[in-house]
Amino acid sequence: MDTTKKTIIVFSGDLDRVMAAFIIANGAAAMGDDVTMFFTFxxxxxxxxxxxxxxxxxxxxxxxGKMMPRGADKLGISKMNFGGMGATMMKMVMKQQNVTPLPELIRTAKEQGIKMIACTMSMDVMGIREEELIDGLEFAGVATYLGEADEANVNLFI
Structure with missing residues (x-):
């Protein structure tokens, strides 16, 4: 087990949960840890x-594809979404409190070398193609994630 390796499964598409995943990932990377994020469903x-x-x-x-949000700026929140207004209100409060927005957290993760893997099985099920996803990703299945997780001392499911 490598005490400097962290893995995170990003299963949720909720703004607040995805933000938490990226905040944790960026924090771990800033501390010198190797971080792998596995995006599924x-x-x-x-x-x-x-x-x-x-x-x-x-x-x-x-x-x-038509029903799902397209990108970090379109995600709703997990509770009190109010037909999309919840995310707008949360973003306003986050801006007032100088909280880094999700698109910037994603850019920072790329800059820090966080490995981001898109689950190919989930992509197939949901009809998402490689060209529809942001640049800089790896594409693999669960065995690749499990190999990363076997080496890590922290594995999170968000």
């Missing part, structure tokens, strides 16, 4: 590009 929405990318999909995959 709804967590993939946080790393989607905001623009609509035209790719061939089945009808159901196309519907998934």
């Amino acid at each position: 709804w967590g993939l929405n946080a790393i989607r590009k905001p623009e609509n990318i035209k790719v061939k999909k089945s009808f159901l995959q196309w519907m998934f």
Whole structure:
């Protein structure tokens, strides 16, 4: 076990939970730890590009893509979302309190060399293609994540 390695499964697509994952990841990286983030199912929405990318999909995959938020700025919050107003209100309060916004946390994670892996099985199920996701990701399955987790002393599921 490597006491300087951390892994985080990002399963949720909720703004507050994804922010927590990136705050923890960036904090660990700033302390010198190697960090791997594994994005699966709804967590993939946080790393989607905001623009609509035209790719061939089945009808159901196309519907998934239309219904899911596209990118970090479009995520709702887990509680008191109020039809989307909750995220707007939270972002206003975060700005007033000088809390780093999610897109900037993602940029910082890339700059710190945090390994971000998109789950290929979840991508297949949800009809998300590589070109629809942000640059700088790795693409792999659960075995790759488990290999990373086996070496870490902290494994989080958010």
